[in-house]
Amino acid sequence: xxxxxxxxxxxxxxxxxxxxxxxxxxxxxxxxxxxxxxxxxxxxxxxxxxxxxxxxxxxxxxxxxxxxxxxxxxxxxxxxxxxxxxxxxxxxxxxxxxxxxxxxxxxxxxxxxxxxxxxxxxxxxxxxxxxxxxxxxxxxxxxxxxxxxxxxxxxxxxxxxxxxxxxxxxxxxxxxxxxxxxxxxxxxxxxxxxxxxxxxxxxxxxxxxxxxxxxxxxxxxxxxxxxxxxxxxxxxxxxxxxxxxxxxxxxxxxxxxxxxxxxxxxxxxxxxxxxxxxxxxxxxxxxxxxxxxxxxxxxxxxxxxxxxxxxxxxxxxxxxxxxxxxxxxxxxxxxxxxxxxxxxxxxxxxxxxxxxxxxxxxxxxx
Numbered sequence: 115x116x117x118x119x120x121x122x123x124x125x126x127x128x129x130x131x132x133x134x135x136x137x138x139x140x141x142x143x144x145x146x147x148x149x150x151x152x153x154x155x156x157x158x159x160x161x162x163x164x165x166x167x168x169x170x171x172x173x174x175x176x177x178x179x180x181x182x183x184x185x186x187x188x189x190x191x192x193x194x195x196x197x198x199x200x201x202x203x204x205x206x207x208x209x210x211x212x213x214x215x216x217x218x219x220x221x222x223x224x225x226x227x228x229x230x231x232x233x234x235x236x237x238x239x240x241x242x243x244x245x246x247x248x249x250x251x252x253x254x255x256x257x258x259x260x261x262x263x264x265x266x267x268x269x270x271x272x273x274x275x276x277x278x279x280x281x282x283x284x285x286x287x288x289x290x291x292x293x294x295x296x297x298x299x300x301x302x303x304x305x306x307x308x309x310x311x312x313x314x315x316x317x318x319x320x321x322x323x324x325x326x327x328x329x330x331x332x333x334x335x336x337x338x339x340x341x342x343x344x345x346x347x348x349x350x351x352x353x354x355x356x357x358x359x360x361x362x363x364x365x366x367x368x369x370x371x372x373x374x375x376x377x378x379x380x381x382x383x384x385x386x387x388x389x390x391x392x393x394x395x396x397x398x399x400x401x402x403x404x405x406x407x408x409x410x411x412x413x414x415x416x417x418x419x420x421x422x423x424x425x426x427x428x429x430x431x432x433x434x435x436x437x438x439x440x441x442x443x444x445x446x447x448x449x450x451x452x453x454x455x456x457x458x459x460x461x462x463x464x465x466x467x468x469x470x471x472x473x474x475x476x477x478x479x480x
Contacts, residue, residue: 129174136398143392144162144450147451162453165459166458169455177466226276227456234418247290247291264276275446277444289421339369347381360382363379373452374443377389377438377448380451406419422464429457
């Protein structure tokens with residue numbers, strides 16, 4: 115016998131109000147920080163707000179698509195995303211020495227952001243199709259679908275996004291019950307391959323790692339970004355200098371103060387207490403997504419929603435760790451705060467899929 119969980123007659127109007135409210139708070143905070151970080155450029159903030167509204171509508175639409183649709187068309191969606199990455203190699207727009215963008219007239223977007231969604235989709239699809247726990251053959255196939263897109267992204271070069279794809283994908287391997295012996299063997303292979311990986315890295319990537327270890331060795335060159343970021347955050351103290359009263363960004367000491375290093379602006383103007391509260395907000399969003407993923411009814415929806423939740427947290431934590439000097443500078447924006455459209459779109463589409471995985475109830479055999 116089959117039954118379907120009864121849903122509220124208001125299901126078309128309400129999609130987990132707790133998560134929606136948390137996301138709206140995050141976006142509003144982002145607009146306030148961006149207004150100061152952009153030196154009160156109201157046009158830039160207005161453009162960002164329109165992007166958020168548009169992407170929020172896209173998120174809402176994604177939430178109303180049934181998870182069975184995502185599962186059915188996952189191979190095709192993944193193939194399209196890989197094709198776009200290959201198109202970047204041939205036709206991509208070069209900016210700041212990296213070929214990461216595709217251009218559609220006046221619109222530029224990063225296909226690597228799409229892989230943050232499609233790689234977890236294809237791995238969740240492979241594992242759920244073959245049954246859990248997966249056999250070694252299935253694990254190997256899943257690993258291939260993880261490592262190949264990650265390498266393509268890293269070679270653009272986009273080390274930050276590539277690492278997020280790898281880490282979130284490996285988290286899926288943990289969730290499906292991969293034995294610790296396999297992880298230990300993989301770690302030993304990676305450790306032994308370190309010289310090869312170092313040789314394959316671009317010169318600027320090597321320089322970033324060396325700068326991370328000794329930023330004071332080149333304070334006016336490679337170490338300038340992180341030194342100025344630490345100065346900005348440290349000068350904010352507990353409660354900050356006050357909104358719009360920062361000096362590092364407003365006097366152009368802090369580079370990329372409306373994109374990658376915008377968290378340093380928040381640290382200087384709003385202080386350590388605000389930064390801690392913002393981290394709590396990120397944790398609440400992540401925990402709410404995990405709770406929703408636990409309520410999903412199929413292996414595919416549980417794995418996919420958990421991986422996308424991990425993606426969100428990783429993007430934010432890597433940016434914050436980068437800005438505070440705990441990680442090398444890898445060019446990852448602060449989710450829903452940094453200026454830019456590709457990151458906002460991929461993030462809110464991911465939340466739409468998470469909501470879809472828990473909003474739509476599947477028929478269950480009894």
